[in-house]
Amino acid sequence: MRRKVKEAAAALDYHPNLAAQSLIARRSFLIGLTYERPSPSYVVELQNGALGRLENERYRLVVLPFNHVASRPEELGKLLLRAGLDGVLLAPPACDQPLLLDMIERQKLPYARITPHSDLDRGLVVAMDEVAAGHTVAAHILSLGHRRIGVILGDPSHAASRGRMEGYRQAFSEAGVRIDESLVGTGDFTHDVGYQVARTLLDRPLRPTAILAQNDDMAVAAIAAARDLGVSVPDQLSVAGFDNSEVSRTAWPQLTTVHQPVREMAWDAADRLIAELDGTGSAAALQRRDHVHELLVRASTAAPPGL
Amino acid sequence: MRRKVKEAAAALDYHPNLAAQSLIARRSFLIGLTYERPSPSYVVELQNGALGRLENERYRLVVLPFNHVASRPEELGKLLLRAGLDGVLLAPPACDQPLLLDMIERQKLPYARITPHSDLDRGLVVAMDEVAAGHTVAAHILSLGHRRIGVILGDPSHAASRGRMEGYRQAFSEAGVRIDESLVGTGDFTHDVGYQVARTLLDRPLRPTAILAQNDDMAVAAIAAARDLGVSVPDQLSVAGFDNSEVSRTAWPQLTTVHQPVREMAWDAADRLIAELDGTGSAAALQRRDHVHELLVRASTAAPPGL
DNA sequence: GTCGTATCGGTCAACGTTTACCGTTGATTC
DNA sequence: GAATCAACGGTAAACGTTGACCGATACGAC
Structure with missing residues (x-):
């Protein structure tokens, strides 16, 4: 039926x-x-x-x-x-x-x-x-021996940005490294603003040897900024991203990043x-x-x- | 009321x-x-x-x-x-x-x-x-003087792929250049397959001097393949993409592409x-x-x- | 033959709107 | 003062489905 x-x-x-x-x-x-x-x-x-x-x-x-x-x-x-x-x-x-x-x-x-x-x-x-994730990537950079480390934050209205930064701070303090606030720049997760921030960081007299970007788009921008200044990645500058987005794999060099x-x-x-x-x-x-x-x-x- | x-x-x-x-x-x-x-x-x-x-x-x-x-x-x-x-x-x-x-x-x-x-x-x-768009980008490559040109097609089930190829053919025939079918590879619009196809093209004894990729992801893959083989872009190899996607701007070198x-x-x-x-x-x-x-x-x- | 049970067809209310209709009221016009 | 008209309150049908209910029929167990 x-x-x-x-x-x-x-x-x-x-x-x-x-x-x-x-x-x-x-x-x-x-x-x-x-x-x-x-x-x-x-x-x-x-x-x-x-x-x-x-x-x-x-x-x-x-x-x-x-x-x-x-x-x-x-x-x-x-x-x-x-x-x-x-x-x-x-x-x-x-x-x-x-x-x-x-x-x-x-x-x-x-x-x-x-x-x-x-x-x-x-x-x-x-x-x-996010705090743990931020900690992990910062600890990786610190374990490689970096001490002068730049940070490109994401959009401040995203709480993820604060959480990741908190993780960086924890890793720094555990390693006994003081964070240089003048090397912390604020972006908004986009490539273009990331590029500007990276340029300011790399133009400083004491250039950082590593940059922690809070997403991959800004990390790729940092690599582009370095290339435009003749700074080679990773020999002279290490860059780490966040997100494991597609661009992190298609970029060159391929990005060290955190998979979310x-x-x-x-x-x-x-x-x-x-x-x-x-x-x-x-x-x-x-x-x-x-x-x-x-x-x-x-x-x-x-x-x-x-x- | x-x-x-x-x-x-x-x-x-x-x-x-x-x-x-x-x-x-x-x-x-x-x-x-x-x-x-x-x-x-x-x-x-x-x-x-x-x-x-x-x-x-x-x-x-x-x-x-x-x-x-x-x-x-x-x-x-x-x-x-x-x-x-x-x-x-x-x-x-x-x-x-x-x-x-x-x-x-x-x-x-x-x-x-x-x-x-x-x-x-x-x-x-x-x-x-699409035919006209394919024609435009192929004509650009031909006008630069390229004659040995590789092609990375997109997914064959997308009619766009055929249309763009038809545009390439028209431009080639107008320029009096015969298309070398052995330099035409089939991809599927993804980076990974694009990389494989690009590698095969670049491994040929008579390497093409230019590659027409049917989207930006595959064009970026072609650049990566060239880099891995020590071939510099654009000095030894020109690469053109399609779509004007974000990656075409964040790639290095920035991609010549067609805006859709x-x-x-x-x-x-x-x-x-x-x-x-x-x-x-x-x-x-x-x-x-x-x-x-x-x-x-x-x-x-x-x-x-x-x- | 009787009882309980399962299956079937059919009817009906309900969900929360919209639209049409009717009758009433008050204001406007000549 | 009568006629015209807009605004208003109230009622009811309709949209297509679901779920409950009732009565009728068929089936097996006792």
Whole structure:
């Protein structure tokens, strides 16, 4: 009987009306993903991770990029609430906006936060220990013998930037090396600004022998700046990035970087959001999960000159 | 009165139920975007272009990446039809699958095709003349004096690959240069395969003095292969890419490439789809629009050695 | 033959809007 | 003062599905 109905449905190629289903089920089967002007590779990893989990589910993914959340969190909140979503995945820096979290909690919109850095007890959290990751890469540079080390920070509104810097500081203090604040420049995760900052660092009379960039795009920019100044990498200058994005492999020399399991974290965030939405949340799915970083030593770092 | 109602609604923070609106309006206000395992920068440009048009509209964007359309077009068709969309944007190579077009036409799902290469009279078409673009970049290389020219093709299932090659052929024949088929290798638009193909080309006894790669990722791979073989770019080898993706600017030397207005084309496709959906289609919006490419001569191409 | 059980067809309310309709009221016009 | 019109409150149908319910039928166990 069941079979006959299915066959007849197929014959008429009948598809149930999703709007009517949504109306009765009181949900839209839409999951939102919001992020901010980040590098293309990061965005695509994020999307693919979430989509990987959504495959073979009824849920569909709506992309909602939004720039400058920090200055107008309530606008993003309205956008998310108007979008008719069942749940939303919040990537940095939106996941660290308390006002935004307040808004969506008030409207009872379930959400999962990907690598948040503040209020770690709010909502579903998929975390990576940025401090530890920053520590690892800084320790690598220090162990090679570098002592005069430049830093290119990311966008200050991203809490990741602060976390990674904190990790650098820990590694420096453990190695008994004082951080030279005049060698710490602030970028915004883009190649162009990274280039400018790298130029200022390399133009200083006492040039650093290594640069820690907080993402790969800025690390590649630092290599470009070095090349334009006739400084060879890694012989005269070591450069380390962050993210293990595609550009870190296609750059020359290939970048020493830290792999962030962005795809896995996005998958995980979607997994836990679905668990909450469907009420199938096992204890395992609901508890906080930490993802681990991985240092990838490639060709852009070496011992400092004269060592 | 109207004002009072609005105020009361705001006070109760009442939001109309989208599912009920969809049910009565007989549309979901969802627009799909489907594409296939392409470079991150291309995907993001595509999405941002479409999102740019959708901003301040009621429509939301659902992303539906799908790999290997060529071998299973009807599966993608089912996916699209089940997604409850009002319309769909088809990027290559899905836009060139006649079976897929048949399916979605049968179900009366409006669609817009971004840079299709076959059946140009079906559906809404936003086109770029790939043949002309291929012609332009090949003519540039020929005008520099190159005669022994290697080619790295993209994925054969992308019609763009054939179109660009056709443009190369025209330029060669106009210049009276015979194409050396043994110097034509087939890649798949990825860096890794591009590297392999470049290595084979550069290992030939009579090394080409220039390489035409069908996208930037493969062009960057060709530069990496040359570097690994001790061949300097552009002194001993010129390399030209395609797409003007971000990597073409961050690479060293910066790539000579062809700018494809991907973002503008995606905007345009969304614009025309919305015009059809809302029935506000002016004659201007409904007629076919051609976008023009632009040759960007940068540092990776020069005259061949000894000229 | 009786009882319990499973399966079937059919009816109906409900989900939250929108649109149309009707009747009433108050203001405007000649 | 009568006629015209806009604004308003209220009622009801419709969108396409789901889930509950009822009654009828068929099946096996006792």
